Amino acid sequence: MAAQTRRDFFKTSALLGTAISGISNKQIKAQSKNILSENRMGVLVDTTACIGCRKCEWACKTAHNLPTLPVEEYDDRTVFKKMRRPDDKALTVVNEYQNSTKFPINVKVQCMHCDQPACVSACIVGAFTKKENSSVIWDTNKCIGCRYCMVACPFQIPAFEYEEALKPDIKKCDFCFDLTKKGKIPACVEICPVEAITYGRREDLIKAAREKIKNYPTRYVNHIYGEYEVGGTSWMYISSKDFLQLAFPKLGRDPAPGVSEAIQHGIFAYFVPPIALYALLGGVMWLNKNRKKTESETEI
Amino acid sequence: MENFRSAPIEKKFFTPIVLLLIVLAINGMIFLLGRFLFGIGAVTNLDNQYPWGIWIGIDVAAGVALAAGGFTTAALGHIMYKEQYHAIIRPALLTAMLGYTFVAISVMIDLGRYYYIWHPLIMWNGTSVLFEVGMCVMIYLFVLYIEFLPIVTERFIGRVSFPGFLKKLNRPVDKLLRVLDRTLDKTMFIFIIAGVVLSCLHQSSLGTLMVIAGPKIHPLWQTPILPLLFLLSAISVGLPMVIFESLITSRSFGLKPEINILSNLGNMVGPLLFIYLAFKIGDMVIRKTFVYLTELNSASVLFTLEIMIGIIIPLRMFLSRQVVNSPLGLFTAAFFVIVGVLMNRINYFLVAYTPPYQFQTYFPSFGEISVTVGFIAIEILLFRKMVMIFPIVSLPETGSQKTKYFIRGKSQ
Numbered sequence: 178m179a180a181q182t183r184r185d186f187f188k189t190s191a192l193l194g195t196a197i198s199g200i201s202n203k204q205i206k207a208q209s210k211n212i213l214s215e216n217r218m219g220v221l222v223d224t225t226a227c228i229g230c231r232k233c234e235w236a237c238k239t240a241h242n243l244p245t246l247p248v249e250e251y252d253d254r255t256v257f258k259k260m261r262r263p264d265d266k267a268l269t270v271v272n273e274y275q276n277s278t279k280f281p282i283n284v285k286v287q288c289m290h291c292d293q294p295a296c297v298s299a300c301i302v303g304a305f306t307k308k309e310n311s312s313v314i315w316d317t318n319k320c321i322g323c324r325y326c327m328v329a330c331p332f333q334i335p336a337f338e339y340e341e342a343l344k345p346d347i348k349k350c351d352f353c354f355d356l357t358k359k360g361k362i363p364a365c366v367e368i369c370p371v372e373a374i375t376y377g378r379r380e381d382l383i384k385a386a387r388e389k390i391k392n393y394p395t396r397y398v399n400h401i402y403g404e405y406e407v408g409g410t411s412w413m414y415i416s417s418k419d420f421l422q423l424a425f426p427k428l429g430r431d432p433a434p435g436v437s438e439a440i441q442h443g444i445f446a447y448f449v450p451p452i453a454l455y456a457l458l459g460g461v462m463w464l465n466k467n468r469k470k471t472e473s474e475t476e477i
Numbered sequence: 478m479e480n481f482r483s484a485p486i487e488k489k490f491f492t493p494i495v496l497l498l499i500v501l502a503i504n505g506m507i508f509l510l511g512r513f514l515f516g517i518g519a520v521t522n523l524d525n526q527y528p529w530g531i532w533i534g535i536d537v538a539a540g541v542a543l544a545a546g547g548f549t550t551a552a553l554g555h556i557m558y559k560e561q562y563h564a565i566i567r568p569a570l571l572t573a574m575l576g577y578t579f580v581a582i583s584v585m586i587d588l589g590r591y592y593y594i595w596h597p598l599i600m601w602n603g604t605s606v607l608f609e610v611g612m613c614v615m616i617y618l619f620v621l622y623i624e625f626l627p628i629v630t631e632r633f634i635g636r637v638s639f640p641g642f643l644k645k646l647n648r649p650v651d652k653l654l655r656v657l658d659r660t661l662d663k664t665m666f667i668f669i670i671a672g673v674v675l676s677c678l679h680q681s682s683l684g685t686l687m688v689i690a691g692p693k694i695h696p697l698w699q700t701p702i703l704p705l706l707f708l709l710s711a712i713s714v715g716l717p718m719v720i721f722e723s724l725i726t727s728r729s730f731g732l733k734p735e736i737n738i739l740s741n742l743g744n745m746v747g748p749l750l751f752i753y754l755a756f757k758i759g760d761m762v763i764r765k766t767f768v769y770l771t772e773l774n775s776a777s778v779l780f781t782l783e784i785m786i787g788i789i790i791p792l793r794m795f796l797s798r799q800v801v802n803s804p805l806g807l808f809t810a811a812f813f814v815i816v817g818v819l820m821n822r823i824n825y826f827l828v829a830y831t832p833p834y835q836f837q838t839y840f841p842s843f844g845e846i847s848v849t850v851g852f853i854a855i856e857i858l859l860f861r862k863m864v865m866i867f868p869i870v871s872l873p874e875t876g877s878q879k880t881k882y883f884i885r886g887k888s889q
């Protein structure tokens with residue numbers, strides 16, 4: 178009987194081992210590191226140029242078939258009294274902050290399209306993907322509505338349709354992927370009357386921003402927000418005021434998913450630790466059981 | 478060692494407490510219906526700042542931790558092969574099975590698109606901690622059902638009797654049960670070990686869940702060793718949970734508590750709590766986060782309470798011989814550990830979470846609380862019903878029938 182159990186045990190463990198390592202190989206391939214294209218696009222937002230006309234809000238809604246007020250209503254500046262956040266009804270919003278000079282500072286907010294997006298790393302079913310042209314987009318056919326992407330995003334961007342009972346969506350700026358994949362420019366960039374937002378190769382934009390900061394050192398603080406934050410973002414900002422005072426989150430340079438992915442890969446390195454634990458426990462169990470057997474035999 | 482035999486308990490099902498639980502359960506289900514008819518926003522206080530509330534923090538995170546009795550007793554009884562503990566394996570197994578079933582249900586009701594709950598099975602994202610937790614919990618739930626099957630076969634072999642025209646099925650079903658019983662007898666060790674491995678994996682990964690939230694989590698809790706802390710706390714709450722339940726069960730059915738076994742279990746809790754405490758304090762010292770304890774705010778107060786109530790007080794109690802040998806002492810000490818772990822999970826998932834743009838703080842709505850309470854009530858009711866149907870609780874007996882995981886002795 179003991180021999181039987183033992184043979185069974187080894188047979189099944191071996192089988193289980195191969196099955197799991199087979200799975201793990203597939204998985205390692207499937208999650209190949211997301212390769213960032215040299216030519217990925219980005220947007221530079223010059224908050225000193227933005228006049229707070231909110232035309233971008235209107236254009237964004239129109240481009241995404243979201244209900245919107247007529248464009249004239251967007252001249253209403255009383256909305257600036259409260260800080261607003263993008264949500265399921267508006268993928269981008271403009272906020273206003275007071276300044277020591279006469280002119281307030283307006284800041285457009287939307288998804289930053291991170292180079293190492295936390296949402297992509299976190300999503301349980303991989304509904305988010307980082308596209309070659311930089312867009313981070315969401316796939317309605319996969320999403321199960323767990324809202325882990327919202328927990329993960331360092332900029333608090335993904336929004337959930339809480340009032341929707343049957344098929345709630347995650348809503349966020351998609352970098353107008355439908356337009357940009359055809360080589361067109363995003364709706365908000367297109368409409369901006371003062372060119373406060375510039376669409377272009379991310380590298381070129383960084384150069385341009387550095388140039389601006391160098392040429393107008395009194396106009397800008399020496400910081401391109403998004404150049405390095407959480408490993409770099411596609412949308413970047415320059416401003417005349419410290420970004421923390423404009424309600425930008427204070428973030429380090431490490432990619433947001435870094436630590437958690439490192440832990441995950443540590444625990445699951447090719448499934449070796451779990452299998453080793455399995456083998457160890459199996460061994461302990463077998464030994465203890467045998468010891469018990471011999472004990473009871475000697476008793477008799 | 479006293480001989481024991483697991484048997485269905487024969488008592489009245491309805492008591493005043495049972496009626497109260499039924500009322501709570503119905504109340505919860507009404508709000509749950511509201512969630513399905515009108516959406517998550519209609520019943521909960523969740524919003525874009527606080528995407529997760531008590532359904533995740535309590536029902537799922539704390540639920541998983543408090544169901545840890547299942548794998549700790551399995552490890553103790555089957556893997557370390559300490560036969561004296563076989564008496565407590567079945568109740569712990571039943572709790573784990575019910576607990577995890579409700580964890581799965583709670584995850585499901587919290588999903589915006591609950592009918593897609595199977596998506597992770599075919600849509601994999603290896604970098605996602607949630608994916609790993611989800612998979613492990615799903616497989617473990619399946620393992621728990623298999624581990625429970627021998628109890629079902631024991632109950633029904635030779636006793637299958639369908640009424641009326643279904644009578645014809647009696648024989649084949651009985652045969653099926655016997656085949657099942659024999660197969661499980663030989664293969665059960667695979668599932669038992671798998672259950673322990675899976676538990677270690679997801680208990681720790683639950684702790685990794687919020688690591689990706691980075692600075693949103695208060696530094697008192699946010700540490701890279703979270704998975705280890707979660708695993709250690711799960712292991713140290715497993716046995717207190719078993720003690721707690723066992724004492725309540727004997728009390729409510731008027732049985733004599735198996736104080737010998739429980740005291741022995743209690744003696745193991747002290748060292749486990751000590752290890753947990755050492756890592757928790759060590760982490761705080763190494764990351765120098767104790768500076769946050771000098772500020773007086775809800776985070777520092779709750780962190781201190783969590784350590785005092787959940788670790789230090791019960792640690793002291795479990796080290797005292799007097800406490801460990803008295804049912805009341807054991808009960809109180811175990812209760813402290815349980816409350817402590819519950820607090821820890823709530824703190825980590827809810828209190829420590831501060832979104833970068835916060836317009837108002839989160840407090841669970843009446844509906845959310847009702848659903849959570851309702852689920853707990855249903856779990857208790859099911860536990861009561863199950864121990865009356867199945868041979869789970871062991872009753873002292875003179876005959877000697879050993880209960881192993883292959884339950885039916887060779888003699889039969």
Ligand code: SF4
Binds near residue numbers: 290295329330334335
């Ligand atoms: S800002 Fe948030 S939602 Fe946008 S890509 Fe980064 S992590 Fe994802």
Ligand code: SF4
Binds near residue numbers: 315324347
């Ligand atoms: S809510 Fe949807 S997109 Fe967000 S993490 Fe969950 S499955 Fe992924």
Ligand code: SF4
Binds near residue numbers: 237240350353363
């Ligand atoms: S890029 Fe497109 S989706 Fe994003 S804010 Fe601009 S218009 Fe809206």
